[in-house]
Amino acid sequence: MLVASAGTAQAEDGYDLWLRYRPLATNDAAALQRDAQSVERRDDTPTLRVAVDEVRRGLAGLSGRASADGTSAHPVVLATGADRDVAALRLPLATLGDEGYLVRSTTFGGRRVTLVTANTDRGVLYGSFAMLRYLQTGGSLASIDLTSTPRVKLRVLNHWDNLDGVVERGYAGQSLWDWWTLPDFRDPRYTDYARANASIGINGTVLNNVNAKAESLTPRYIAKAAALADVFRPYGIKVYLSARFSAPIELGGLKTADPLDPQVAAWWKAKADEIYRAIPDFGGFLVKANSEGQPGPRDYHRSHADGANMLAAAVAPHGGIVMWRAFVYADTDPEDRAKQAYTEFKPLDGKFADNVIVQVKNGAIDFQPREPFHPLFGAMPKTPLMIEFQITKEYLGFATHLAYLGPLFAETLASETMQKPGETVANVVDGVAEGHTLTGMAGVANIGRDRDWAGSTFNQANWYAFGRMAWDPTLAAAPVAREWAAMTFAPTPAIVDPVVGMMMGSREAVVDYMTPLGLAHLMATGHHYGPGPWVADLKRSEWNPVYYHRADKTGIGFDRTKTGSDAVAQYAPALARRLADPATTPERELLWFHHLPWDRRLASGRTVWAEMVHDYDAGVDYVSTMRRQWALLQFSIDAERWTKTATYLAVQEREARWWRDASVAYWMSVNHLPLPPGVAPPAHDLAWYKALKVPYAPGNPQ
Numbered sequence: 178m179l180v181a182s183a184g185t186a187q188a189e190d191g192y193d194l195w196l197r198y199r200p201l202a203t204n205d206a207a208a209l210q211r212d213a214q215s216v217e218r219r220d221d222t223p224t225l226r227v228a229v230d231e232v233r234r235g236l237a238g239l240s241g242r243a244s245a246d247g248t249s250a251h252p253v254v255l256a257t258g259a260d261r262d263v264a265a266l267r268l269p270l271a272t273l274g275d276e277g278y279l280v281r282s283t284t285f286g287g288r289r290v291t292l293v294t295a296n297t298d299r300g301v302l303y304g305s306f307a308m309l310r311y312l313q314t315g316g317s318l319a320s321i322d323l324t325s326t327p328r329v330k331l332r333v334l335n336h337w338d339n340l341d342g343v344v345e346r347g348y349a350g351q352s353l354w355d356w357w358t359l360p361d362f363r364d365p366r367y368t369d370y371a372r373a374n375a376s377i378g379i380n381g382t383v384l385n386n387v388n389a390k391a392e393s394l395t396p397r398y399i400a401k402a403a404a405l406a407d408v409f410r411p412y413g414i415k416v417y418l419s420a421r422f423s424a425p426i427e428l429g430g431l432k433t434a435d436p437l438d439p440q441v442a443a444w445w446k447a448k449a450d451e452i453y454r455a456i457p458d459f460g461g462f463l464v465k466a467n468s469e470g471q472p473g474p475r476d477y478h479r480s481h482a483d484g485a486n487m488l489a490a491a492v493a494p495h496g497g498i499v500m501w502r503a504f505v506y507a508d509t510d511p512e513d514r515a516k517q518a519y520t521e522f523k524p525l526d527g528k529f530a531d532n533v534i535v536q537v538k539n540g541a542i543d544f545q546p547r548e549p550f551h552p553l554f555g556a557m558p559k560t561p562l563m564i565e566f567q568i569t570k571e572y573l574g575f576a577t578h579l580a581y582l583g584p585l586f587a588e589t590l591a592s593e594t595m596q597k598p599g600e601t602v603a604n605v606v607d608g609v610a611e612g613h614t615l616t617g618m619a620g621v622a623n624i625g626r627d628r629d630w631a632g633s634t635f636n637q638a639n640w641y642a643f644g645r646m647a648w649d650p651t652l653a654a655a656p657v658a659r660e661w662a663a664m665t666f667a668p669t670p671a672i673v674d675p676v677v678g679m680m681m682g683s684r685e686a687v688v689d690y691m692t693p694l695g696l697a698h699l700m701a702t703g704h705h706y707g708p709g710p711w712v713a714d715l716k717r718s719e720w721n722p723v724y725y726h727r728a729d730k731t732g733i734g735f736d737r738t739k740t741g742s743d744a745v746a747q748y749a750p751a752l753a754r755r756l757a758d759p760a761t762t763p764e765r766e767l768l769w770f771h772h773l774p775w776d777r778r779l780a781s782g783r784t785v786w787a788e789m790v791h792d793y794d795a796g797v798d799y800v801s802t803m804r805r806q807w808a809l810l811q812f813s814i815d816a817e818r819w820t821k822t823a824t825y826l827a828v829q830e831r832e833a834r835w836w837r838d839a840s841v842a843y844w845m846s847v848n849h850l851p852l853p854p855g856v857a858p859p860a861h862d863l864a865w866y867k868a869l870k871v872p873y874a875p876g877n878p879q
């Protein structure tokens with residue numbers, strides 16, 4: 178449905194994301210009309226052109242005027258430090274680097290202006306978006322004074338998009354990339370995608386799935402990638418491709434993909450040269466090797482470093498990089514899947530070429546609602562490591578469940594590695610810990626062709642938070658949520674407060690109703706939607722939920738101490754000591770590290786069993802509370818977005834109960850314990866839950 182706004186009808190279908198630019202409250206809009214009716218740029222580059230367009234669009238929308246290109250005593254001026262008048266101001270631009278910005282109300286050429294400046298036009302673009310964000314969240318131009326420099330160099334989305342349009346683990350429709358009409362048709366939506374990303378500082382995108390097809394490196398697909406790169410370039414976004422390690426065999430007709438074979442290296446070099454002819458600023462390759470059936474250097478008894486370095490040599494002459502994933506686990510070592518990446522990669526520290534960065538998932542297993550931070554962070558000081566988060570909610574209820582991931586990202590980034598005093602995962606990621614300059618953060622995108630891009634309004638917040646935290650991994654989740662809520666709905670406390678209130682506990686609620694107390698991977702097989710803690714019959718032991726929870730009559734949890742897999746020994750000694758003892762292990766990670774009796778007492782005074790039941794109920798209650806809070810906002814939010822969210826919350830409440838009831842029924846079949854007093858029994862018996870099938874799940878690789 179359409180709602181009238183500033184005399185024009187604008188759809189509130191979520192398409193505009195956080196760049197809605199709807200008119201501000203009367204006084205603020207009037208001030209903007211007075212102070213910011215003209216926008217000038219002092220140079221002519223494609224990036225400055227799009228920056229001016231954006232500022233005009235934003236100011237026109239926010240001030241409620243049809244356009245912002247009149248004349249004004251107080252113009253907004255976009256200029257780099259190379260401009261003579263800017264140079265004369267002697268601003269502290271030196272520390273801003275290539276991407277930082279400064280926005281300031283100042284006197285310039287005899288006029289009062291709002292100056293957006295930086296060392297580069299990309300910096301000016303980021304400053305322009307920062308100025309708009311400031312206005313959208315309640316700031317006024319009169320006293321504006323903003324400055325910021327990104328702490329991380331590569332801020333990259335990973336699209337798990339297949340060439341047939343299906344997005345692996347994607348819950349927002351088909352791939353945004355229309356491989357059929359590219360390279361001829363440049364859908365305007367690609368530009369909006371670039372605007373959204375630039376607005377939060379994302380500067381790279383990997384177009385295709387890490388489960389890569391060799392075909393993506395053929396001339397046809399290189400031309401399509403080049404067309405996208407052309408659209409994204411003014412927005413400071415580089416294109417990368419996932420490379421299939423065996424491509425020299427599949428495309429080049431070679432007999433091997435052995436990284437030490439000179440013909441293989443030559444094939445990749447020629448391929449890189451070909452790509453750079455089409456995309457001169459191509460970012461480089463992302464590689465998933467020897468993981469879940471993907472080919473890799475280990476097929477030839479070579480190491481991950483051998484493979485990565487060979488590809489790195491191919492792109493190095495062009496300034497490209499290789500992002501080499503550490504997500505590996507093999508059935509040869511089923512003792513503890515959580516240990517395998519460290520076991521394979523730690524010995525390779527210092528063996529990677531300078532333009533290789535190892536991409537490590539936030540946790541050691543796989544994007545669970547909660548995981549302790551990956552032990553590789555802080556353990557490979559000689560190697561740049563980038564962190565990989567999953568923005569799409571493969572294990573957190575897909576698109577329908579409301580789970581704001583800001584707290585998940587922040588919790589991981591703030592984790593202390595204890596490798597050095599005070600060192601956090603964020604310090605490893607931003608390079609401060611070891612002085613690395615090649616730094617990065619990757620997010621598995623939740624974007625598809627749905628009108629609202631991400632499958633739900635609140636999923637947009639996860640894309641937003643990822644970008645903001647990639648720019649600055651020390652940001653806290655709540656202020657980021659506030660910004661997003663103000664921009665997405667309206668900058669009034671009556672909306673922002675309750676929305677942020679809902680968001681901030683929402684991820685913990687998912688943890689509570691799916692995997693309380695450090696449990697993990699209890700989702701049903703394959704699609705990972707809905708509960709399946711009983712599943713025990715899959716071919717590989719570590720695919721079965723029973724492998725992860727290890728529940729029996731006497732206890733529950735995965736013993737990762739010395740008496741078990743000793744995965745704790747992969748952490749720094751001081752942390753390992755802490756995690757070796759259930760009494761000093763954070764309760765939220767308790768059953769990740771320990772197998773404990775059901776009747777062990779916890780800090781609350783409850784037993785492990787009673788605490789689990791308590792958490793399941795708390796998770797369901799939280800969702801019910803979100804429904805009630807959202808109901809109160811019915812007349813403050815446009816009907817279209819309100820209704821969709823209300824419907825999804827109802828789905829989530831139903832499914833949180835499903836999770837709770839199915840889990841409780843299953844645990845009771847194992848521990849034969851009664852429910853704590855006053856607790857409601859599951860609605861059905863265990864057989865009923867086991868018989869439930871998810872008939873079709875989007876994004877599920879077949």
Ligand SMILES: CO[C@H]1[C@H](O)[C@@H](O)[C@H](O)O[C@@H]1C(=O)O
Pocket residue numbers: 337345346387388465469504543544571878
């Ligand atoms: C792209 O494959 C994915 C796979 O679908 C997913 O279930 C798992 O989370 O991780 C894999 C990975 O990260 O490589």
